[in-house]
Amino acid sequence: MVRRHLGLGLVAMLLSCAAFGTSGPFAKALMTAGWTPGAVVLTRITGAALLLLPFTLWALRGRWREVAHELPRVALYGSLAVAAAQLGYFQAVARMPVAVALLIEYLGIVLVVLWVWALTRVRPHRLTGVGIVLAIGGLALVLDVTGQSTPSLVGVLWGLLAATGLAGHYVLAGRPTALPATSFAGLGLTVGAVALGLLGLVGALPMHRGSGAVVVAGAEIPAWAAIGELVVVAAALAYVLGVLGARHLGSTLASFVGLTEVLFAVLFAWLVLGELPGVVQLVGGVVLLSGVVAVRLGERDRARRAEQAVETDFDVPSPVA
Template sequence: MVEMVRRHLGLGLVAMLLSCAAFGTSGPFAKALMTAGWTPGAVVLTRITGAAVLLLPFTLWAMRGRWRQVAHEMPRVALYGTLAVAAAQLGYFQAVARMPVGVALLIEYLGIVLVVLWVWALTRVAPHRLTGVGIVLAVAGLALVLDVTGQSTPSLVGVLWGLLAATGLAGHYVLAGRPTRVPATAFAGLGLAVGAVSLALLGLLGVLPMHRGAGPVLVAGSEIPAWLAIAELVVVAAALAYVLGVLGARHLGSTLSSFVGLTEVLFAVLFAWLVLSELPGLVQVVGGVVLLSGVVAVRLGERDEARRDARAVEADFDVPTPVA
């Protein structure tokens, strides 16, 4: 039995790390396309549409015989696709077009802190002390990442797009973390489809520019066809990343998988260096370490709160029976 648990944990860890590495390639390859004349909207729409098509057979298979059961949960799926898929990815790619990939992703990861602040505002219950420390560290790290007093301050517009991505990431944690009858693979596939439709409508209405570049793409100092970069974004950075992420989360659980998920920042910085020869400054690296430390502290605080609540529930049900 112990060997089986270890094998599952090992499988989950490998799947989650591969998922993070796959997601980490999205920013560098998207930025390479945007440098070649593609608009962020066109890159995002192409990526999530392609991923939705690739996952369509798996989505339909997972939903067979369940459409009537989960019909009432479709509004939640639609909100997930609009917020956690379309808004998150559009915000991230728009930010990547205006600042280093690593900096944009660090801003997006503030979404974890936004979830805590949102729950705090709704419940009026102060978070765990460790969570509070994590929030302070995350804000301090963000100030360093943005280098507000230095010479490499990112574009304000890029920061705002990054905050939109953070809001979308917060939506992912809130919406995807709730119990649902929709299978995980179908939830991701349907969310991608909704996100693609949302962005396509914005493009048709002229709200979101949709322009494709005509030439090749420069990757790691060499020119490659644009379709090859698109294929990487669709197959590796979207479809494969989502499937591996679902597999990893199922074996590791939400808490451990969220910690492992932080490695996406490291992978994104590595791929940005390999693909674009792009590295953040020293102050931003220090800020990134502080920010991620804050996110880890927030997660640890949430874990302790969950354990405390679980013990409280057990205590409520473990009431001694009075002796007559």
């Protein structure tokens, strides 16, 4: 069982969000050059799985019985949190603005809170509820979606699939397991790659490669360079750090810290594409982070009350002398 460290979990989660936030410009460049969303996702996930394979096997030496025990959860994580989340997001991006797709995907944080509530039968703290409102409101301001046209219904459905996958990531990655974070992420990526590959083989998911050159930040670069970034940074590194961070922070807090991916996405869009965030987006960032703080305070207060309740139970004298 992993002993939780808030500082380590927070750093790992923020780095994971930054890594995930780099995927937008590079994936968009590939799709603009004729790559289908399925091909981009499959290439990204397969490359990351292969990159992590040596580390995964090394970490699992002598622990194959534990792998067999955790296989159902790994399979669910790979299918839901890897394949469904990434495919849903890129399919949505292909049909609507990136901002709208991100907003729909991050509705998954609400699903996390509801899932934890249903699983534990413990109502979220009032501050957690306030955090939900602040985080969603701040996210809407950061994405500045008020002026967007009505999104495609098909795109919305793909975005909801991505939201479900995102919720699955935080719930499944945040639960204690005997498998190291690198191995869990590597096995999950492998399952996701196999699932998407099978869909491509049967023709259910179009897999078409586009041009060998893409345009990023106004400059033409080889397609393999964009793919390399998606594989190494936006997939392998992002998933390993995300699993590590979720284990130390827990599902609920990790899901809210994960909202900072949007801030990183805005930052990288500014650095790579020259898109400077507006005043509304900056205000939204402050509101979003306030929501994260509210969730943290709510979770801390609930944990303190639970500890006090346990201590009170032990202090009650026994009726039997």
